[in-house]
Amino acid sequence: xxxxxxxxxxxxxxxxxxxxxxxxxxxxxxxxxxxxxxxxxxxxxxxxxxxxxxxxxxxxxxxxxxxxxxxxxxxxxxxxxxxxxxxxxxxxxxxxxxxxxxxxxxxxxxxxxxxxxxxxxxxxxxxxxxxxxxxxxxxxxxxxxxxxxxxxxxxxxxxxxxxxxxxxxxxxxxxxxxxxxxxxxxxxxxxxxxxxxxxxxxxxxxxxxxxxxxxxxxxxxxxxxxxxxxxxxxxxxxxxxxxxxxxxxxxxxxxxxxxxxxxxxxxxxxxxxxxxxxxxxxxxxxxxxxxxxxxxxxxxxxxxxxxxxxxxxxxxxxxxxxxxxxxxxxxxxxxxxxxxxxxxxxxxxxxxxxxxxxxxxxxxxxxxxxxxxxxxxxxxxxxxxxxxxxxxxxxxxxxxxxxxxxxxxxxxxxxxxxxxxxxxxxxxxxxxxxxxxxxxxxxxxxxxxxxxxxxxxxxxxxx
Numbered sequence: 001x002x003x004x005x006x007x008x009x010x011x012x013x014x015x016x017x018x019x020x021x022x023x024x025x026x027x028x029x030x031x032x033x034x035x036x037x038x039x040x041x042x043x044x045x046x047x048x049x050x051x052x053x054x055x056x057x058x059x060x061x062x063x064x065x066x067x068x069x070x071x072x073x074x075x076x077x078x079x080x081x082x083x084x085x086x087x088x089x090x091x092x093x094x095x096x097x098x099x100x101x102x103x104x105x106x107x108x109x110x111x112x113x114x115x116x117x118x119x120x121x122x123x124x125x126x127x128x129x130x131x132x133x134x135x136x137x138x139x140x141x142x143x144x145x146x147x148x149x150x151x152x153x154x155x156x157x158x159x160x161x162x163x164x165x166x167x168x169x170x171x172x173x174x175x176x177x178x179x180x181x182x183x184x185x186x187x188x189x190x191x192x193x194x195x196x197x198x199x200x201x202x203x204x205x206x207x208x209x210x211x212x213x214x215x216x217x218x219x220x221x222x223x224x225x226x227x228x229x230x231x232x233x234x235x236x237x238x239x240x241x242x243x244x245x246x247x248x249x250x251x252x253x254x255x256x257x258x259x260x261x262x263x264x265x266x267x268x269x270x271x272x273x274x275x276x277x278x279x280x281x282x283x284x285x286x287x288x289x290x291x292x293x294x295x296x297x298x299x300x301x302x303x304x305x306x307x308x309x310x311x312x313x314x315x316x317x318x319x320x321x322x323x324x325x326x327x328x329x330x331x332x333x334x335x336x337x338x339x340x341x342x343x344x345x346x347x348x349x350x351x352x353x354x355x356x357x358x359x360x361x362x363x364x365x366x367x368x369x370x371x372x373x374x375x376x377x378x379x380x381x382x383x384x385x386x387x388x389x390x391x392x393x394x395x396x397x398x399x400x401x402x403x404x405x406x407x408x409x410x411x412x413x414x415x416x417x418x419x420x421x422x423x424x425x426x427x428x429x430x431x432x433x434x435x436x437x438x439x440x441x442x443x444x445x446x447x448x449x450x451x452x453x454x455x456x457x458x459x460x461x462x463x
Contacts, residue, residue: 026090029125029395033162034117041113041157049156050109058149065141066105069094075133075143080381081126084405091403093133093143096122100150120154123147124161125396126403128387129260130347135378144387148262155262163393167257170220172266175273176253178220186248188223189230196234201462203238205230208281209245215283215313216244217274219255219291219424229289232447239456240330244287251277254288255424256297260388264305271302278313285314287321290445292348292423293386300352317349319422322446323358326365334455336368341449342416343373344383344430346423351378362446363420366453371414381407383421385429401436404429408437422446 054062076082076092085091090099100119104111129144137143154160160168170179180188189205196203206212216237222229237244246252251273258266275298278286288295295317303311316324325331343363350356356377363370373380384404389396411419411433419434421427421443434441 027399029121029399031161031392031395033160033165034120037158037160038113038117041116041159043110043112046111046113046116046157047109050104050111050153053149053153053156054105054109057152061142061145062149065143065146066102068139069097069137069141070139071098072138074138075136075141078133078136080384080406081403084403084407091126093127096127097143097146101146104150104153116154116157116159119150120159120161123150123154124164124261125389125392125399128347128382128384128389130382130387131351132347132379132382135351148260151260151262152264153262160261161392161396163395164257164261164388164391167391168261168263168266171256171258171270175250175270176220177255177257178224180220180223180253182249185223185252188227189246189248192227192231193234195228196231196238197462199462200235200238200456200460202460203231203234205234206245207248211282212243212245213284214242214244214287215278215281215285216246216287216289217252217254217277217294218289219294220253221255221424222289229445229447232451233289235456236325236331236447236450236454239454239460240325242330245281245283247277247281249277251275254286254294254298255291256294256302257388257391259297259301260293260391267297267302268305271297272306274298274302275312283313285316286311287316288318290318290422290424290427290447292346292352293388293425296348296352317353317355319349319355319359319362319446322362322450326362331450332455333366333453335453337366337418337449337453338368339418340369340371340414340416341367341418341420342371342411342414344419344421344423344426345377345380346421346426347382347386349423350380359422363449366449367420371416373410373414375410381410383407383423383426383429384433386423386425390425390428397432400429401432404433405437408433408439411441412437412439417441418449419443420446420449 073094075094079093081091089095100122127147131144133143167177170177193205254274256267256270299315345356384400389400419430419441421430427443431443
């Protein structure tokens with residue numbers, strides 16, 4: 001059933017056993033990537049793509065998941081969209097699958113363009129593919145995988161939110177998500193090296209150094225709008241005396257929005273360039289900046305699409321790296337951060353990688369007043385921005401923030417002043433929630449906390 005009720009053909013269905021007519025209509029959002037592109041679809045084209053992807057690109061687990069689900073709805077209470085939208089069954093994980101994939105399967109792809117537009121609207125803007133729902137499913141069904149399959153179908157039909165598609169186009173043209181050109185990239189690194197040396201005299205950002213212990217990779221918003229984070233890392237690396245480098249050529253951006261748009265071909269190109277940069281420089285490992293979705297792409301989804309058993313170069317997330325530096329004594333803590341803090345636990349590194357304990361330990365080592373949010377660890381609520389949802393752009397911001405009121409309530413209950421967010425999507429998503437619900441809190445990356453509390457030896461300190 002379409003969210004806007006624009007097609008009578010689909011208005012007679014039921015969702016989770018409730019007649020569609022008793023459910024309130026949802027506001028219509030204008031998005032050229034959906035509205036205009038849907039006009040060019042034909043029934044024949046839709047059926048061909050749907051059946052090709054289901055028959056040729058999915059495998060046994062796809063059928064097992066669909067045939068195993070008993071529509072019990074136990075996944076619902078895992079989903080912040082469901083909880084934040086008055087428990088409307090349309091926002092439950094199983095409800096989203098029922099409105100999209102099950103209809104496509106039942107009708108063998110014989111659906112009108114309006115239905116495909118609604119599939120994209122649901123799968124791209126109302127699900128963060130965070131996989132929390134799978135923890136609540138008695139059969140362990142990976143509902144995120146099913147909705148990513150819906151995204152794949154919509155991508156192949158050209159029905160993708162315009163802001164998201166623009167990001168993917170940037171990946172295709174520049175190998176980074178924000179159209180950063182090579183000269184701009186190098187200029188930014190030189191500028192941040194100068195800034196870092198004003199605090200730590202030995203700080204450097206070595207480019208293209210072969211055989212370094214660490215290749216440090218970031219996502220494109222850092223050189224574009226948050227360049228100071230690169231400067232922070234230059235100081236941290238200098239104090240810890242790490243042998244590191246960054247590439248001057250394509251492959252420095254570890255983000256991958258194509259992974260979430262359904263464009264797996266571009267996803268594979270981006271991940272190949274990322275890993276080939278590390279191989280070219282003969283580094284021992286990649287340390288990735290504070291981003292969860294980028295880690296997911298580099299370690300799991302990208303290598304899987306490229307038919308690699310595992311990444312060709314070991315990959316470590318920033319949280320793991322900070323934990324190593326602090327516990328080994330390479331970074332010493334001179335003082336603790338005094339303001340009360342809480343933490344947003346990124347889905348892709350806490351639920352997906354199990355770094356929740358290490359994240360708590362580095363916060364305990366650096367902060368005097370930690371106020372954990374409940375539920376915690378892998379049961380924590382998603383920030384609402386990940387999974388590509390925030391990249392669908394401003395048209396969808398209102399529904400995204402409204403769709404995570406439970407996160408606002410959770411944060412407010414801690415009475416913390418600072419929310420530590422070791423992930424770019426979490427950082428932006430939590431900022432939007434704080435602003436939208438007027439929580440009066442501030443957001444910091446962990447590196448910003450570490451910069452305030454780490455000891456800089458006198459011989460390294462700038463005058």
